[in-house]
Amino acid sequence: MDQDDSYNNYIAKNWPDIRIINDQSNFWHLAYAWKMHTEEVNSKLHGEWNFKNIQDGHGKLLNMYALMGDGKIIKGELDEEQRGSEAYLKxxxxxxxxxxxxxxxxPSFFYLFDNGLRSMENPTYGGWGGRFGVVNDKLFRNTVLDYDVYTKRFEAEYSLMRWFDDIQNDFAARADWAIASDYKDANHNPTLTIKEGLDLTAKPGEKITLHAEGSDPDGNSLTYKWWRYFEADTYEDSKVKPAQVKPEMAGNMQLGIHQEVAKGEKLNTIDLQGSDTNTVSFTVPADAKSGNTIHIIAEVQDNGKHTLKHYQRVIVTVK
Ligand SMILES: [Ca+2]
Structure with a gap:
């Protein structure tokens, strides 16, 4: 965020070759702005869920986790910022x-999770830390929008909000690990490989079939889901092109950036067959140009406690 000017005043001047992801807006939405969202993305941010799955009965470390009105007073914090106090709740x-x-x-740490989304390869891919646009070859900012299926708008922050349930489920499993005396006392994420590989090339009009092979260390049953992360890829068809917002517009930190979708416009015109099975098929559009990419996300989810996931991102480059 450059909260303390350390980027603009020091790093950019003295260390110009360091690549920076400058999150000026998304992070607010896994922060104090979360109450602005539709209920669909917030279901695991409410008190009942947080107390039961994170703070209560999860050992000494998680007992220190701070929740609204939980009675914890943080030493040195301003009185009006004591969110654990009864007075704050009132x-x-x-x-x-x-x-x-x-x-x-x-979110700035979530990039480092090797969850299969490949966000650490390129900030424009998107992952648990959100998705970013290119300002120059050293700087990435919140200049790209993802389509929020609940508000029907393109929003910078939806690139982070879309993962909230998965992030919170993963956190809850880790909270369980903190008190598990044995491996089998808690759930663990499945793994996922794609038989055909993750970086493929294809011709326009070519039919692609991908096979997902999941495995679960706890022996859980697995379900699969495939979807095209069309905002992150570069194939353009008659669908709405996610709006490229000028960098100077990306500074609206509290509200994010929104763009309404015109009625009747298609968001994605590549049909995925078998998207809820372990095998998906689709046809590379005939008008795809050489160099275009199509990003297909495969998700595997177990049926253990907190229904944990792993992903893989397949990038098809048209040649
Ligand atoms: Ca499992």
């Missing part, structure tokens, strides 16, 4: 006891 009645407070710093 003054801010939009929150319930044990509601999520903020994980605003966490």
């Amino acid at each position: 003054k801010n009645p939009q929150y319930d006891k044990y509601d999520f407070i903020s994980e605003g710093d966490s």
Whole structure:
């Protein structure tokens, strides 16, 4: 965020070759702005879920995790910022006891999870830390939008919000690991490989079939889901092209950036067959140009506690 000017005033001047992902807006949405969202993305940010799955009965470390009105007073914090206090809850009645407070710093770390989304390869791919546009070869910012299926708008922050359930489920499993005395006492994520590989080339009009092979260390049953991350890829058809927002417009930190979708416009015109099975097929559009990419996300989900996932991203490059 460049909260303390350390990027603009020091790093950019003295270390110009360091690549920077400058998140100026997305992170607010896994932080104090979460109450602005539709309920569909927030279901695991409410008090009941957080208390039960993260804080209560999960050992000494998780007992220190801070939730709204949980009675914890943070030494040195301003009185009006003591979100654990009864007084704060009374003054801010939009929150319930044990509601999520903020994980605003966490998205910048989420890139490093090797969850299969490949966000650490390229900030424009998107992953648990959100998705970013290219300002120049050293700088990435919130200049790209993802289509929020609930609000029907393109929003920078949806590139982060779309993962909230998965992020919180994963966190809850880790909270369980903190108290498990044996491996079998908690659930663990499945793994996933794609038989055909992750970086493929194809001709326009070619039919592609991909096979997902999941495995679960706990022996859970697995289900599969495939979808095209059309906002992240570069094939353009008659669908709406995700709006490229000028960098100077990306500074609206509290509200994010929104763009309405015109009625009747298609968001994705590549039909995935078998998208809820372990084998998906689709045809590379005949008008695809050489160099275009198509990003297909494969998800595997177990049926253990917190229904954990792993992903793979297949990138098809048209030649
Ligand atoms: Ca499992």
